[in-house]
Amino acid sequence: MKKKFTLWAYFAVAFMLAMSSFSIANVVEAAIPKAGFIFFHDEASTYDANFMRAAEQACREQGVEFVFKTAVPESEECTKIAAELVQEGCRIVFADSFGHDSYMAEAAKKFPAVYFITATGVKSHTANLPNYHNAFATIYEGRYLTGIAAGMKLNEMIAEGKIAPNKAKIGYVGAYTYPEVISGYTAFFLGVRSVCKTATMDVLFTGSWYDYDAEKKAAEQLVAGGAVLLGQHSDSMGVPSFCEANNIPNVAYNESLEKEYPKTFLVSSKINWKPYFTYIIDSVKNGKAIARDWTGHMADGSVEISAINERVAAKGTARALAKAQKKLSNGKVNVFDVRKFTVSGAQLNAFEAAISEGDVREAVKDGYFHESEYRSAPYFDLTIDGVNLLNTAY
Structure with missing residues (x-):
C-alpha cells in the first residue's frame, strides 16, 4: 500500500511539474509582444523603407513577431487598420506619419490594453491616454552636418572657378510647410552657412511626401533658377535621379544613394528608429x-x-x-545658435513655441533655440534670412 501511494505520488508530482513547465512557457510566450507597423507608403519611399528596416531588425533581435501594413492613408482607414492589427494579436501598434496621429489616438481609446505610437505626432500631449505615445528624434543635428558637407562642396566649386561666391545657391525640395520640414531645411542651411558665408537657398514645396514627378519637376525649376546643389525633405528618387542626369551634387535623405547615383550623391542623414523600437519592445516585455x-x-x-x-x-x-x-555631442555647438542667423534682419531673442493646446513656452534661452526639447516633434517654423521660399501653398 505504501509503495502504491509512493508511485501515485511520484506520478502526481511529475504531472504537476509538467503542467507547471507548460504554464510557465505559456506565460513567457504571452509576455513576448507582437508588434504591428502602419506605413503611409511602401518600400519605394525612402522614408517608409527606413522605418521598415529598423522595425524588422529590432523585432528579429528581440524575438518578436511583427506585421507590416503599407499604403495606409491619413484617414479613418488608419484607425480601422490599427484595430485589425489588435485583432491579429498586436500589443504594440506603431504608425510612421504625422497625418496618422489623430486616427491612432482614436484607436488607443478603443483598445486601452494596447500601446499605440505615432512618429512625428503631437497628440500624446492632449489625448490624456496612458497608452498613447509619440516619438521623434533630433534629425536637425544630422541635417546640420550634411549642410556642412554641402557648404564645403560649394567652397570647392568656388575655388575651382566653377561658380562665383555670390552664385553659391542651394535648391531644396520640401514636401509641406510643416515645422518638421522648416526645422530640417533651416538646420541644413545653417550647416552650409557655417562654412560658406555667401550661400543662399531657394525652397520649393511639392504638397506631397512622395511624388516622383513633382519632386523631379521642382528640382528642374530650382536648377533653372540658379541652384548648383540640391537637398530635399521628400521621399522619392525624383531629386536624386534628376541630379545624376544633370551632374548636380545632391544631399539625400533616409539612405545612402552612392550605389544608385555615384556621380552626384554627396551624403545623407536619417533617423535610426532601431533604438526606439528596441526600447518599446523591451518596455512592454x-x-x-x-x-x-x-x-x-x-x-x-x-x-x-x-x-x-x-x-x-x-x-x-x-x-x-x-x-x-563631436562638438554637437559635447554641447560646444548648438544648431540653432541665435548668433548665427537673423530673421528679417534682426537676431531672434524670444519665441513663444506652441507645444500643444494651452501649452506655450519660451523656446529661446541661453543663446539658442531649444528645438525638440519640450516635445519630440519640431516646432521651429521661422524663415531665416538667406532662405527664399518660392511657394507656400502647402
Missing part, C-alpha cells in the same frame, strides 16, 4: 512604462549620417564632419 513623448538624439544613435561619397565630396569633408559631430 518587462512591464515598464513607455515615455509619453520620446526624443532620440545623435548621441544615443538615433540620428545618423551616411558615409561620405569621396568621389563627390570636397577634400577633408569626412574629417570636418567628425569634428563638428
Whole structure:
C-alpha cells in the first residue's frame, strides 16, 4: 500500500511539474509582444523603407513577431487598420506619419490594453491616454552636418572657378510647410552657412511626401533658377535621379544613394528608429512604462549620417564632419545658435513655441533655440534670412 501511494505520488508530482513547465512557457510566450507597423507608403519611399528596416531588425533581435501594413492613408482607414492589427494579436501598434496621429489616438481609446505610437505626432500631449505615445528624434543635428558637407562642396566649386561666391545657391525640395520640414531645411542651411558665408537657398514645396514627378519637376525649376546643389525633405528618387542626369551634387535623405547615383550623391542623414523600437519592445516585455513623448538624439544613435561619397565630396569633408559631430555631442555647438542667423534682419531673442493646446513656452534661452526639447516633434517654423521660399501653398 505504501509503495502504491509512493508511485501515485511520484506520478502526481511529475504531472504537476509538467503542467507547471507548460504554464510557465505559456506565460513567457504571452509576455513576448507582437508588434504591428502602419506605413503611409511602401518600400519605394525612402522614408517608409527606413522605418521598415529598423522595425524588422529590432523585432528579429528581440524575438518578436511583427506585421507590416503599407499604403495606409491619413484617414479613418488608419484607425480601422490599427484595430485589425489588435485583432491579429498586436500589443504594440506603431504608425510612421504625422497625418496618422489623430486616427491612432482614436484607436488607443478603443483598445486601452494596447500601446499605440505615432512618429512625428503631437497628440500624446492632449489625448490624456496612458497608452498613447509619440516619438521623434533630433534629425536637425544630422541635417546640420550634411549642410556642412554641402557648404564645403560649394567652397570647392568656388575655388575651382566653377561658380562665383555670390552664385553659391542651394535648391531644396520640401514636401509641406510643416515645422518638421522648416526645422530640417533651416538646420541644413545653417550647416552650409557655417562654412560658406555667401550661400543662399531657394525652397520649393511639392504638397506631397512622395511624388516622383513633382519632386523631379521642382528640382528642374530650382536648377533653372540658379541652384548648383540640391537637398530635399521628400521621399522619392525624383531629386536624386534628376541630379545624376544633370551632374548636380545632391544631399539625400533616409539612405545612402552612392550605389544608385555615384556621380552626384554627396551624403545623407536619417533617423535610426532601431533604438526606439528596441526600447518599446523591451518596455512592454518587462512591464515598464513607455515615455509619453520620446526624443532620440545623435548621441544615443538615433540620428545618423551616411558615409561620405569621396568621389563627390570636397577634400577633408569626412574629417570636418567628425569634428563638428563631436562638438554637437559635447554641447560646444548648438544648431540653432541665435548668433548665427537673423530673421528679417534682426537676431531672434524670444519665441513663444506652441507645444500643444494651452501649452506655450519660451523656446529661446541661453543663446539658442531649444528645438525638440519640450516635445519630440519640431516646432521651429521661422524663415531665416538667406532662405527664399518660392511657394507656400502647402
